[in-house]
C-alpha cells in the first residue's frame with residue numbers, strides 16, 4: 001500500500017516513509033491510496049484473537065515481511081497486562097472496551113507500543129537515527145516515552161502544557177531516568193505545544209538536519225494500530241448480543257481515535273454510527289451538528305487529554321468529505337488558519353454525517369456518571385471514558401448495543417474520581433510507586449525559537 005498526502009503536494013510514498021516522516025512534506029497528512037474492503041473477511045475474522053486480527057488488518061496496509069510484522073505485533077501485545085489486550089466488560093447495558101491495560105494505563109499505549117517497535121525495526125535496517133518531537137495533552141507523552149525508551153537510535157523530546165496535565169501524567173514522563181528522554185513543560189496550552197511542533201516540522205531544512213520524526217496521532221502507524229481494537233471490540237459485542245451492528249462512543253480530542261473507527265467503518269466493519277463525545281472543548285461536536293468548525297479558546301477540564309480545539313486528524317476526515325480533493329483541502333485549511341473557522345458545504349438532510357453523531361458532556365455530567373457507575377455497579381470510569389459513556393447514553397438505541405471506549409485507567413485521574421465519589425478510590429500500584437521519585441524537566445515559554453534552540457543544543 002502507498003500513501004498520499006491530503007494536500008496533494010507530494011508523490012505517493014511507501015509505508016516505511018509514511019511512518020518515518022509522520023507529517024507529509026507539503027504540510028498535509030498521509031492517507032492510504034485506497035481503503036481495503038474487507039466485507040468478505042468479516043465472519044472469518046470475528047473469532048480471531050487480538051494478535052491474529054491485528055496481523056490480518058495491518059498486512060493490508062503495511063508492506064513488511066509477514067514474519068517481521070507478526071513479531072512486531074506479538075511483541076507489542078506482550079507489553080499489555082491483559083491477555084486479550086483490550087477486553088470488553090458489560091456495565092449497565094453499556095459495553096466498555098478497556099483500552100488501558102498497557103504500560104502507561106492509557107489507550108495510547110496500543111498505538112505507541114507498536115510504533116516504537118516499528119521505528120526501531122526500520123532504524124536498525126537503515127543505520128539511521130531518529131529524534132522524535134512530540135506534543136502531548138498528557139497521555140501521548142508517557143505512552144511515547146514508554147514506547148521508545150531503551151530503543152536504539154532514538155531520542156525523544158516531549159512538549160506538554162505546564163501545569164495543565166494531571167500530576168500522575170507528569171510523573172509518568174518526568175521520572176523516566178533515560179538520558180534520551182527530554183520533557184519540556186511549555187507555558188501555554190496543548191494547542192500552543194502542537195502548533196510549535198507543527199511549525200518546526202514545516203521547516204524542512206531543520207527537520208532533515210536534526211532527523212526529526214513524529215509520534216503524534218498524525219503518524220499513520222498509530223491510526224493503523226487503533227483500527228484493530230474497533231474490529232476486536234465490535235466483534236465481541238456482536239457475538240455476545242447477537243447484534244448485526246454496533247454503535248461506538250468515542251471520547252475525542254485530536255480526532256485520532258475516532259478516525260481509526262471511521263476507517264474501520266469504511267473498511268466494512270458493521271458500525272452503524274460513531275458517537276463523537278467531547279468535553280467543554282466542543283469545537284468538533286459543534287461541527288458535526290452544524291457544519292461549522294470554529295477554533296474556540298481551550299478550557300482546562302478534568303479530562304485534559306481532550307482539552308483540544310484544533311484537532312490534528314480532522315483534516316484526514318475532511319479529505320474524504322470533499323471527495324478526496326486536495327485543492328479543496330488546501331483551501332479549507334488555509335481559510336481555517338487565517339480566520340479560525342471553516343464550513344463544510346453540501347450538508348444533506350441527515351445532518352453533517354449520518355455516520356457520526358456528536359455531543360458534549362460537561363464536567364459535572366461526567367462526574368455524575370463516574371459516581372453512578374461506581375455506586376450502582378462498582379465500576380470506576382476515568383473522566384475521559386465517562387464523557388464517552390455520558391454522550392453515548394444520549395444516543396442509546398433500544399435495538400442496537402453501544403460499545404463505549406474506555407481510554408484511561410481511573411488511577412491516572414485520581415483527582416477527578418475523588419471529586420466524583422468523595423473518596424480516594426483510584427489507585428494503581430505502578431503509579432503510586434512514582435510519587436517522590438526524582439523528576440527531570442525543563443520549563444520553556446511557548447516560543448518556537450526556544451524549542452528550536454533546545455533541540456540544537458541536545459542533538460549533536
Ligand SMILES: *Cc1c(COP(=O)(O)O)cnc(C)c1O
Pocket residue numbers: 106107108139140217251252253254255256257258305306384385407408
Ligand atoms: C488522547 C486521549 C483521548 C483523545 O483521543 P484522540 O485520539 O486525541 O481523539 C481520550 N482519552 C484519553 C485518556 C486520551 O489519552
